[in-house]
Amino acid sequence: xxxxxxxxxxxxxxxxxxxxxxxxxxxxxxxxxxxxxxxxxxxxxxxxxxxxxxxxxxxxxxxxxxxxxxxxxxxxxxxxxxx
Numbered sequence: 491x492x493x494x495x496x497x498x499x500x501x502x503x504x505x506x507x508x509x510x511x512x513x514x515x516x517x518x519x520x521x522x523x524x525x526x527x528x529x530x531x532x533x534x535x536x537x538x539x540x541x542x543x544x545x546x547x548x549x550x551x552x553x554x555x556x557x558x559x560x561x562x563x564x565x566x567x568x569x570x571x572x573x
Contacts, residue, residue, distance in 0.1 A: 498540075498549030499569040501556050506562070513569040524537055535563055 492506045492513070510516050519539055524531050525538035528545055532538035539562055540551035552558050 491558060492565055495547065496549075497558070497562075498543035498547055498552050500543065500547030500549035502546065502548040504546050504548075506542065506547075509542070513566070516566050517569050517571065520570045535566065539563070539566075 492510075494500075495503050496550060497505065497510075519525065522535070524533055525535065527538050527541040527549075529541045531543055534554070536554035536559055539559065540554070542548045544551055550562045
């Protein structure tokens with residue numbers, strides 16, 4: 491999913507990996523209390539992911555409780571301490 495440009499119905503041709511190659515820059519995301527995004531401050535990791543989907547991927551936000559979101563969050567959490 492991290493490499494899927496169609497995540498959230500994305501239309502830009504970008505994937506999460508386009509801005510975060512191999513998860514770069516997300517190593518500490520699991521420990522954050524809030525996330526600074528181009529749209530402002532997100533209070534949950536799921537909100538931050540949806541901001542990236544809507545702005546960078548030009549898609550629609552996905553349900554924060556969906557299996558897709560759970561998979562993306564699990565991947566981001568797996569990056570903890572990999573820098």
